[in-house]
Amino acid sequence: MNILVYLGHPAQYHFIKNTITLLKSKGHSVILLIKTKDVLEQLVHQDGFNFINIQQKSRKNNSISIIYASFERTLKVLRIARKNKIDILIGTDSSVAQAAYLLGKHAITTLEDDYEVISKLAKLTYPFTSSILVPKVCSVGKWEHKKVAYEGYMKLAYLHPKHFSPDIQTVRKYIEAENYCIIRLAKLTAHHDVGINGLNIELVKRIIEIAEEKSYKVYISSETNLDKSLEQYQLKINQNDIHHLMSYASLLISDSQSMSVEAAMLGVPSIRFSDFAGKISVLEELESKYSLTFGVKTNQPEKLIELTKLFLSESNIKIQFQERRQKMLSEKIDVTSFLVWFIENFPESSRIMNNNPDYQYKFK
Numbered sequence: 360m361n362i363l364v365y366l367g368h369p370a371q372y373h374f375i376k377n378t379i380t381l382l383k384s385k386g387h388s389v390i391l392l393i394k395t396k397d398v399l400e401q402l403v404h405q406d407g408f409n410f411i412n413i414q415q416k417s418r419k420n421n422s423i424s425i426i427y428a429s430f431e432r433t434l435k436v437l438r439i440a441r442k443n444k445i446d447i448l449i450g451t452d453s454s455v456a457q458a459a460y461l462l463g464k465h466a467i468t469t470l471e472d473d474y475e476v477i478s479k480l481a482k483l484t485y486p487f488t489s490s491i492l493v494p495k496v497c498s499v500g501k502w503e504h505k506k507v508a509y510e511g512y513m514k515l516a517y518l519h520p521k522h523f524s525p526d527i528q529t530v531r532k533y534i535e536a537e538n539y540c541i542i543r544l545a546k547l548t549a550h551h552d553v554g555i556n557g558l559n560i561e562l563v564k565r566i567i568e569i570a571e572e573k574s575y576k577v578y579i580s581s582e583t584n585l586d587k588s589l590e591q592y593q594l595k596i597n598q599n600d601i602h603h604l605m606s607y608a609s610l611l612i613s614d615s616q617s618m619s620v621e622a623a624m625l626g627v628p629s630i631r632f633s634d635f636a637g638k639i640s641v642l643e644e645l646e647s648k649y650s651l652t653f654g655v656k657t658n659q660p661e662k663l664i665e666l667t668k669l670f671l672s673e674s675n676i677k678i679q680f681q682e683r684r685q686k687m688l689s690e691k692i693d694v695t696s697f698l699v700w701f702i703e704n705f706p707e708s709s710r711i712m713n714n715n716p717d718y719q720y721k722f723k
Contacts, residue, residue, distance in 0.1 A: 362702065363440050365392045365413075365432075365450035369399045369598070370617045373517045374469070375449070376406065377695045382702065390443050392436065392450075397582055398598040405599050411439065429483065433457045440464070447705060453483035460487035465706060467492055469698075471513045471620075471641050474500035490709045492701065496640040507712050509697060509719050512641055514617070516694035518602065518624035525606030525625070533596050533604065536576040540671070541594070541605060542566060543613035544581040557614025558632050560586050562660055566612055566667055567592065573671045575609060580618075609677065610670050612663075616642060623651035626684030628676055630655060630666050649687045651680065697722040 362382060366372045372393075379389050393399055394414035403410050413435040414428060432454035440448060440458055448459040448466045459466030468488040474481050475498060485491060485502040493499060495508040517523060544558055567577045578594040579585060580601065585593055596604065602621065605611065611622040611629040616639060622629035623645045629652045636654030637643065645651045655663045670676055697719055701708045711718050 360387045360703070361390070361444055361446045362387055363390045363392065363436070363443070363445040363448045363455075365436060365448070365452055365455045366399060366403075367394050367450070367452050368396055368617075369402055370513070371451055371469075372399055372402055374513045375516070375698070376408075377517060377522050378698045378702070379408065381695070381699045385699075385703070387703075388443075390439065390445065392439065394432065402598055405597070413439075429453055437461055447702065449702065451480075451484075453480060453487075456484045456486075456488035459489070465489040467702065467705065469493075469513070471497055473498040473638075473640050474502075476635070476639060489706065492698075494641055496644045498640060507701075507709055508716065509692060509694065509712075511691045511694040511697070512620060512624065512645075513694070514620045514624045515691060516698065518621060519693055519695065520688070521693055522695055523602065526603050527607060529600050529603040530607050533594070533600070534576070534578070534607075538574065538609050539576040539578060539607075540566075540570050540610045540612065541608045542577060542579045542592075543611060543615045543618045544579065544583065544585075545613070545615035545618075557657065558612070560589070562632070562663065563589060565664060569664070569667055570610075570671060575671060578604075610667070612667060619652050619654075620645065623649070623684075623687075626651070626677075626681040628670050628680050629653070630663060630670070632657060632660075632663050645687070649683050651683050651687060692719050692722045694722075 364375060364379060383389055391408055391410040392413050393403060393410050395412060395417050400412060413432055436454045436458040440462055445464060448455045448464060449469060451468060451470045456466045456468055466488045468484055468491045471494050481500060485505065490507050491499050491502060491505045492507045494512050495510055499506045542563060570577045577592050579589060579592040580594045605622060605627055606625045608627055611627055613619050613631050614633045616635055619629045619631040620641060631652060631654050634657050636656045642652060642654060646653060653666060
């Protein structure tokens with residue numbers, strides 16, 4: 360089978376990297392396309408995958424640039440898919456679904472954002488895709504008939520114990536401290552981030568002060584350039600190692616939704632400070648059902664400070680969160696194994712899941 364995978368974000372790469380390796384080991388041909396986004400190209404290159412960058416320059420953050428870049432990507436995906444006689448196209452971006460539709464091929468859209476959060480992207484994608492493969496809790500609007508729901512999360516595809524083991528020696532390359540916190544600052548420039556606020560300098564400084572008073576080291580992972588007063592805290596690492604560092608952290612404080620989900624997959628306490636709090640089904644399930652992450656809206660900075668103090672004061676909090684993680688894992692599937700089966704057997708796999716959703720529990 361000839362498979363095309365398009366990636367537009369580092370989290371999407373992590374989600375499917377193990378699947379690509381397994382598909383290739385089974386003799387399938389995989390064409391990997393990416394765009395320039397944060398450390399995406401660096402991650403793919405470091406892992407030794409061949410790829411084609413179809414959008415080498417970062418677009419401007421306005422409607423015209425977003426529409427033009429999307430149209431240009433669709434044409435490039437179309438040409439590459441036709442040239443390589445692709446059988447099935449996989450990805451989150453509308454360009455994948457639209458190119459597949461024009462070629463008369465199947466497309467699988469893989470994401471975990473609710474329709475209400477990404478409605479603009481969804482309207483350009485869902486009408487053209489064959490199946491929308493999402494965690495069960497996710498909303499897909501009026502396209503329920505295309506939804507294939509699985510019991511898991513995208514981040515579990517690469518952070519499930521079967522596919523990831525944290526390595527303390529990797530951590531020691533960068534961090535000697537036993538107790539440390541990570542602050543993650545997102546860029547907040549995606550199409551669904553318009554009007555969304557996050558952590559500011561003053562709050563970050565207060566968090567650092569609280570942590571240091573309790574003898575925790577603080578490291579900042581940032582998508583943007585840090586203010587000079589915070590540069591001494593900057594975490595400078597090989598980005599492929601970030602999940603090892605997260606695994607041994609005492610606390611993650613972030614305005615990144617993706618990294619908050621990752622922390623939950625690892626059983627690491629996390630507080631996300633964002634106007635998305637209360638709006639994203641995956642994170643709401645992880646918070647309300649498993650108590651693995653906590654969201655605070657940006658008009659409640661004092662609540663963020665209170666939770667930070669509470670989490671850094673509890674001596675057995677790591678044990679509590681690992682127990683919660685085990686409960687979550689016991690109820691979810693091995694997403695990567697499921698995804699390999701779903702792609703190899705598509706579209707029959709979609710019919711099987713629609714008729715018998717419990718079939719997925721073969722992939723525990």
